[in-house]
């Protein structure tokens with residue numbers, strides 16, 4: 001049967017990247033997406049903004065919602081200090097399988113716990129399952145209509161502490177209007193928009209960084 005786009009992306013990584021070299025994995029995926037097939041990775045332009053926020057926060061605990069093929073997982077994991085707890089959640093088993101292989105190819109498998117499932121089911125169990133009290137950094141890149149319900153779950157289950165940083169992808173395209181309205185109007189967050197473009201295109205998109213004030 002015909003291969004899937006994630007499987008073709010994995011082949012491109014195995015062919016063009018150097019095992020154990022996260023930078024080469026990132027470059028191989030970006031090359032594939034620019035010259036072969038567009039795919040919904042955060043990409044190089046927004047990826048640089050992601051890198052700068054992760055570096056600034058230097059988190060001890062990280063949650064990513066929306067692993068997809070593991071591109072942003074590799075971008076984040078390569079910047080983390082030893083001993084950081086990093087959980088990434090993927091809903092689609094086929095994507096998760098490709099992501100595991102791409103993360104392992106980059107040599108970062110020991111830094112990441114990839115969980116398959118729905119964010120709404122997992123978030124209430126994270127404390128119990130992974131012994132995490134609060135997340136220092138959360139990257140939202142999953143289904144766009146889950147951003148708002150999930151940030152409310154973070155609040156409800158006490159997963160945010162004073163200074164926790166949430167970074168949301170695609171707030172313009174495909175767009176997360178209800179989430180934006182919430183974080184920009186809530187007194188509990190300080191929000192800032194980072195203008196950019198939809199990965200590998202000239203279409204407007206951007207990242208919203210929200211600091212939880214406690």
Ligand SMILES: O=C(NCCc1nnc(-c2ccc3[nH]cnc3c2)[nH]1)c1cc(-c2ccc(F)cc2)cc(O)c1O
Pocket residue numbers: 040041042065066067068089090091092117118119120141142143144146169170173174198199
């Ligand atoms: O849908 C996206 N990303 C979501 C993947 C995912 N990977 N895992 C999940 C998950 C994980 C746990 C979940 N729990 C509940 N829903 C869940 C969904 N979602 C997405 C789409 C686009 C896009 C833009 C323009 C277009 F013309 C077409 C597409 C661009 C992007 O940057 C994206 O991130």
Ligand SMILES: [Mg+2]
Pocket residue numbers: 040041042141169170
């Ligand atoms: Mg995205």
